[in-house]
Amino acid sequence: MLQVENLTKHYPARGRGLFTRDPRRVRAVDGVSFEVKAGEVVAVVGESGCGKSTLGRLAIRLLEPTSGSIRLGGTDITSLKGEALREIRLTAQIVFQDPFGSLNPRMTVGASIAYPLRVNRLFGRADGAAIARRVDELLERVGLNAAHARRLPHELSGGQRQRVGIARAIAVNPKLLVLDEPVAALDLSAQARVLNLFKELQREMGMAYLFITHDLSVAEYMADRILVMYAGKLVETGGRLALFQAPRHPYTQALFSAAMLRSGRASEETILEGDPPSPIDPLPGCRFNTRCPHAGEVCRAAEPAMSALDDGHGAACHLLTGKLRRSG
Amino acid sequence: MAVTPEIAPVERPVWRPWALMTRHKSIAAGSAIVLLVVLMALLAPVLSPYDPNEVHPLDRLKPIGSPGYLLGADQQGRDMLTRLMWGARSSLAIAVLPLSISAIIGLALGAIAGYLGRLSETLIMRGMDVVFGLPPILLAIAVSATLGPGLVNLMLSLTIVLIPPMTRVTYQVVVGLKEQAFVEAARAAGASSFQIIFSQILPNSLAPTIAYAASLAGAMVVFGAGISFIGLGIQPPDPDWGRMINDGREVLDLKPHVSTLPGLAIFVLAAGFNFLGDGVRDLLDPRMRQ
Numbered sequence: 001m002l003q004v005e006n007l008t009k010h011y012p013a014r015g016r017g018l019f020t021r022d023p024r025r026v027r028a029v030d031g032v033s034f035e036v037k038a039g040e041v042v043a044v045v046g047e048s049g050c051g052k053s054t055l056g057r058l059a060i061r062l063l064e065p066t067s068g069s070i071r072l073g074g075t076d077i078t079s080l081k082g083e084a085l086r087e088i089r090l091t092a093q094i095v096f097q098d099p100f101g102s103l104n105p106r107m108t109v110g111a112s113i114a115y116p117l118r119v120n121r122l123f124g125r126a127d128g129a130a131i132a133r134r135v136d137e138l139l140e141r142v143g144l145n146a147a148h149a150r151r152l153p154h155e156l157s158g159g160q161r162q163r164v165g166i167a168r169a170i171a172v173n174p175k176l177l178v179l180d181e182p183v184a185a186l187d188l189s190a191q192a193r194v195l196n197l198f199k200e201l202q203r204e205m206g207m208a209y210l211f212i213t214h215d216l217s218v219a220e221y222m223a224d225r226i227l228v229m230y231a232g233k234l235v236e237t238g239g240r241l242a243l244f245q246a247p248r249h250p251y252t253q254a255l256f257s258a259a260m261l262r263s264g265r266a267s268e269e270t271i272l273e274g275d276p277p278s279p280i281d282p283l284p285g286c287r288f289n290t291r292c293p294h295a296g297e298v299c300r301a302a303e304p305a306m307s308a309l310d311d312g313h314g315a316a317c318h319l320l321t322g323k324l325r326r327s328g
Numbered sequence: 329m330a331v332t333p334e335i336a337p338v339e340r341p342v343w344r345p346w347a348l349m350t351r352h353k354s355i356a357a358g359s360a361i362v363l364l365v366v367l368m369a370l371l372a373p374v375l376s377p378y379d380p381n382e383v384h385p386l387d388r389l390k391p392i393g394s395p396g397y398l399l400g401a402d403q404q405g406r407d408m409l410t411r412l413m414w415g416a417r418s419s420l421a422i423a424v425l426p427l428s429i430s431a432i433i434g435l436a437l438g439a440i441a442g443y444l445g446r447l448s449e450t451l452i453m454r455g456m457d458v459v460f461g462l463p464p465i466l467l468a469i470a471v472s473a474t475l476g477p478g479l480v481n482l483m484l485s486l487t488i489v490l491i492p493p494m495t496r497v498t499y500q501v502v503v504g505l506k507e508q509a510f511v512e513a514a515r516a517a518g519a520s521s522f523q524i525i526f527s528q529i530l531p532n533s534l535a536p537t538i539a540y541a542a543s544l545a546g547a548m549v550v551f552g553a554g555i556s557f558i559g560l561g562i563q564p565p566d567p568d569w570g571r572m573i574n575d576g577r578e579v580l581d582l583k584p585h586v587s588t589l590p591g592l593a594i595f596v597l598a599a600g601f602n603f604l605g606d607g608v609r610d611l612l613d614p615r616m617r618q
């Protein structure tokens with residue numbers, strides 16, 4: 001469904017002198033490769049600022065990559081423009097984190113949901129009745145009802161608004177949904193209900209999800225496979241069970257230990273000290289070496305490549321290449 | 329999963345002019361004044377006692393309250409009340425038309441520069457900076473002097489002067505809107521830039537731009553009168569408030585009413601537009617709303 005090779009996105013650094021541009025680059029996403037199969041739910045987890053949203057937007061070409069390649073449904077979409085780029089919107093859609101900002105405050109709920117149908121001319125130009133029927137159907141599908149179509153976003157709760165965002169995203173029957181922290185802004189009970197809605201929709205429509213979250217319990221509930229990101233890089237990928245039961249990268253181990261502790265599956269929590277490195281021109285070597293309890297000389301000198309472990313499980317750490325011995 | 333749609337009864341906004349007036353006193357005061365002037369201008373042919381250019385050499389400089397001349401007469405014996413009523417027409421046209429036209433042009437240019445960015449942004453915004461870096465009053469004088477006198481040319485020159493600020497206000501709003509998630513959502517939905525500008529950007533930049541335009545109407549009355557005062561706008565003998573102040577200049581110390589009455593009219597209309605404009609701005613611009 002989605003194949004991403006060596007994908008990189010650099011932003012110009014924001015710090016800028018009065019007359020000179022800062023020549024440095026923010027490496028928001030740096031050489032990331034992964035695949036999402038049809039109907040598969042792949043979660044992307046990692047700390048704030050590690051590049052999850054950038055990755056999700058690149059995957060469906062809401063952003064232009066600096067380098068690398070993206071294939072969607074077999075076609076190379078890396079450098080599509082204009083009309084050709086707009087065509088992939090019928091295949092890949094996105095649900096945003098912010099249920100307040102992602103709906104036009106002056107458009108009714110019905111108009112927002114009809115918008116992708118109209119701009120893609122999925123119905124005849126004059127076929128208002130057919131569009132209205134489809135909008136009602138979508139509203140019901142996401143747990144709202146036809147009466148909501150005439151409402152303005154500010155009249156709805158956060159959970160209802162997020163459902164409107166979901167209805168808008170599935171309106172064109174996409175094959176892939178990028179979900180960028182779609183429940184992070186909701187309260188716990190709304191989170192649970194919206195997550196269940198995602199499960200149902202996925203089962204019924206057979207969509208693949210690229211599910212971005214910083215909440216590991218959400219990833220565990222939703223994902224078939226998990227990608228762990230750290231400072232713009234993938235550090236570990238694998239099936240949900242493998243990652244939760246036998247994480248191999250020290251970062252994953254630390255990240256997951258807190259969640260495991262809470263559910264009684266770990267005896268102690270590894271506390272991560274310090275902050276992630278600045279994504280602006282990072283030091284050579286492993287990005288994690290400044291916080292890693294096992295870091296040695298090799299970690300400051302060379303960047304570890306992704307080592308294939310069993311069965312689709314992989315991690316990028318010198319411990320796994322034999323170049324470094326575990327300390328303690 | 330059991331889904332219980334929760335639909336709370338919501339009061340929808342209703343168009344109730346009376347509630348609007350009582351809640352926003354400045355709109356009430358402003359619209360009362362402006363409405364009065366509009367009526368005066370419209371009914372001038374019916375209500376005014378004389379023809380605006382009718383001279384009565386024997387009644388020159390009659391004071392206020394003279395029989396037949398409720399507000400006195402000027403140096404040529406023309407009835408002040410009549411000329412004030414007719415003069416309201418150009419003042420109103422100057423307050424409303426250049427603002428409306430420049431707002432439409434500014435919305436289009438600002439939306440294009442702000443949303444499309446790149447070359448269009450550089451061309452439009454730097455163009456505004458370069459050509460319109462002059463103080464507006466100098467620019468208006470230069471354009472009026474070039475085009476020649478008259479109401480139409482005066483309005484044209486005011487329109488030109490107003491385009492850069494209108495464009496900048498819209499541009500700033502659009503640059504902010506562009507970052508909003510709902511604009512990215514429209515892009516993700518598959519909309520073209522053109523569709524996004526029309527369906528997402530313009531509807532949301534209309535209110536701030538209109539609010540800005542409304543807040544300038546009072547200043548335009550004064551500005552336009554100023555241009556006519558210095559002789560570059562409305563030409564004699566056509567009645568115009570700015571022109572009338574100039575007419576009374578030579579007799580200001582002896583017969584102050586000839587200049588003072590049109591000055592007062594300008595002040596009152598400008599104040600009316602300012603009240604109305606401030607009210608409209610408070611109403612439309614969410615940043616000003618409580």
Ligand SMILES: Nc1ncnc2c1ncn2[C@@H]1O[C@H](COP(=O)(O)OP(=O)(O)OP(=O)(O)O)[C@@H](O)[C@H]1O
Nearest residue numbers: 011012026028047048049050051052053054055279
């Ligand atoms: N338009 C931009 N210009 C410059 N830097 C940017 C831009 N967008 C993102 N960045 C930087 O790129 C990095 C990755 O950002 P991104 O939003 O992808 O992170 P994230 O993992 O989604 O974080 P969060 O959990 O906070 O949403 C951050 O350091 C961010 O500051």
Ligand SMILES: [Mg+2]
Nearest residue numbers: 052053054180
């Ligand atoms: Mg994010």
